[in-house]
Amino acid sequence: MNVLAPDALREAIADPEEPFVCEIDVLEPCVDPVDVYDFVADGISGLLHDTLFRADGLEGLATGWRADGLDWTIDLARDRYFADGTEIRADHVVDAIRTLARRGARRWLADAIEDVAAPSPYRLALRTTRPIGYVRELLTVSAFAPRAPDPTIGSGPYRVAKVLPGLRGLLLHRNGPSPRAGRPGPEWLSLLRTDSPEQGIRLFLQGRIQLSCGTTFPHGSAGDPALAPALHVSSSTLGGQLLPNAGRVPAFADPAARHALSLAVDRNALAEQLAPVVAPWHDLASLWDGGDVAPAAHPSAARAAWAGVVRPPRRLEIVYADFPPNGALLAEVARQIERALPLRVTLRRLDYSAYVGALAAGEYELAYAILPPAFADPAATLLPFATAGALPHLPAATPAFLTAFAAAEAIVDRTLRRCAMTKAAKLLMQSMPVIPLCRTRICQLVARDWIVPMLPGGLPDYASIRRGRG
Numbered sequence: 001m002n003v004l005a006p007d008a009l010r011e012a013i014a015d016p017e018e019p020f021v022c023e024i025d026v027l028e029p030c031v032d033p034v035d036v037y038d039f040v041a042d043g044i045s046g047l048l049h050d051t052l053f054r055a056d057g058l059e060g061l062a063t064g065w066r067a068d069g070l071d072w073t074i075d076l077a078r079d080r081y082f083a084d085g086t087e088i089r090a091d092h093v094v095d096a097i098r099t100l101a102r103r104g105a106r107r108w109l110a111d112a113i114e115d116v117a118a119p120s121p122y123r124l125a126l127r128t129t130r131p132i133g134y135v136r137e138l139l140t141v142s143a144f145a146p147r148a149p150d151p152t153i154g155s156g157p158y159r160v161a162k163v164l165p166g167l168r169g170l171l172l173h174r175n176g177p178s179p180r181a182g183r184p185g186p187e188w189l190s191l192l193r194t195d196s197p198e199q200g201i202r203l204f205l206q207g208r209i210q211l212s213c214g215t216t217f218p219h220g221s222a223g224d225p226a227l228a229p230a231l232h233v234s235s236s237t238l239g240g241q242l243l244p245n246a247g248r249v250p251a252f253a254d255p256a257a258r259h260a261l262s263l264a265v266d267r268n269a270l271a272e273q274l275a276p277v278v279a280p281w282h283d284l285a286s287l288w289d290g291g292d293v294a295p296a297a298h299p300s301a302a303r304a305a306w307a308g309v310v311r312p313p314r315r316l317e318i319v320y321a322d323f324p325p326n327g328a329l330l331a332e333v334a335r336q337i338e339r340a341l342p343l344r345v346t347l348r349r350l351d352y353s354a355y356v357g358a359l360a361a362g363e364y365e366l367a368y369a370i371l372p373p374a375f376a377d378p379a380a381t382l383l384p385f386a387t388a389g390a391l392p393h394l395p396a397a398t399p400a401f402l403t404a405f406a407a408a409e410a411i412v413d414r415t416l417r418r419c420a421m422t423k424a425a426k427l428l429m430q431s432m433p434v435i436p437l438c439r440t441r442i443c444q445l446v447a448r449d450w451i452v453p454m455l456p457g458g459l460p461d462y463a464s465i466r467r468g469r470g
Helices: 006-012 039-048 090-103 107-112 197-205 217-223 255-264 267-274 299-307 326-340 352-361 399-409 414-431
Strands: 020-024 062-068 071-076 113-120 123-128 158-163 169-174 188-193 231-244 315-321 344-350 366-371 435-447 450-452
Touching (some): 267 326, 267 435, 299 326, 315 352, 326 366, 352 366
Antiparallel strands (some): 435 450
16 A cells, blocks of 8 residues: 555654644545546645635635626735735636636536636626626635646645655645634645545554545444544535436336335435434435435335336436445445345446536436535535536426526525525425435544544535544
C-alpha cells in the first residue's frame, strides 16, 4: 500500500506538530476547482478556494448583493488575497465562470448564467438565462471560486505545502489566522489517497491516521464494533429512493409494478443493518408521501401486485453513484427484491460524473437517488435531475410541476423559495414513479480525540476540525 507514514509526514514539514492525517478516496480533481466533479472533491477543494458565498452561512468573499430581474450585482470584499499575495478582484471570478462554462467537469452549472462581467475591480455583474433566485447558492460551489492565473493557488483557509509523489496525497498548511470565525482547523492537514475504503479503515484501527474517509467512515462503523465509539450521530436530512424509468422499462408505467417493488423492500431491516447510517423508517414518513408505503416487507402482497403487471421484466439493473453507503444499501435492497419477486437484480456503480450523465439522459432502468427534504434549492444540492436541462427527461415532469418549479426557481427569498419548492415537490411526487427506501443520516465524528463536524451534504467540514471528545 503506497501511502506516506505519519513519521514521514512529520519529516516533510518544519513544524514539530503532528499533522491531522485523513485518508481520502478522491484526490486527483481537487486542486483546480474547475475539474471537481464529485461532492467529496468539492469539500476538499473548498479548503483551498474560498467562494463568494458559503452554504454554512459564514462570510464568504462577497460583502453584498442586489437582484433586479435577471440582473445580479455582487460586491466583493477588499483586501482579500490568494495564497501568493495577489489581491482577489472581480475579474478572477469572471475567469472562473467562463472557464467552467467552457470546459469544466460541471459546466452544466454555468448554463443558468448568460453573461458575466467585472464593471469595477470589486463588483461583479451577472445576467441569468431565466429568472432564478438561487444565484447566491450557486456561487457557494467551489467551481465558481475566484480563479488565479495559476489555478492551484487559492484563497481558502489552507494552501498546498507539499504534493506527495504520484499525487498519493496533499500536505496542507493553514493560511495564518483563519478569516472564518470559529473555524480554526488543524495547523497541518494531510490527505492521503488509498486504493479502497477498507484500507483507510484498517489504517485508522492501526492508529496510523486520525480519520478514515469521511464518507466511508460512518458506514464502516455501522458494521465494525471497533469503530462504533468514534461515531456520534446528530441529525438526519437526506431521503433516498429508487427512480424507475418507464421509458426504458415500459412495465414501470403501470403503478402496480412500482407498488410491487415497494412492497418487496423491508425498510426496517435496512435501518437495522445499516444503522447508524440509515435512520429508522418513522423518520422518513411524511417526507415522500409515505402513507402508502409500509416500513416492513410484504412478499405475498408484492407477488400479487406483480402478477397484474403486463409484460413484467425478468431482470432489472440499478444504477448508483459509487460512494458509501450506496453499495451496501442497494445490495440488501436487491436481495430483498429477489426474495419476493421473480426478478434478477444487478447493480451498476458509476463514478459521479457518469452517474450524472445517466440520470440526465434517462439512461437507466432503476436509479438510486438522494433528495434533500422539501426538494431544496437545486443549485445548492447539485442534483442533476433538479436542473432545467434535465427536467424534460423525468417521466413525471407534468406541466403543473414544471410551472410550479419555474415559479419557485424565480423566488429570491430563501424561505419563500423553499416553501414553493415544497409545493412543487408534492406535485412531482404525485406523478413521479418514486419508491422511497430510506433516510440517511448526517453525523458528527469524534476520532482520535478530534471532533470532525459534518456539513449538510454529509461531507466532513475539514476546516472546522478541532481537538476534543465531543
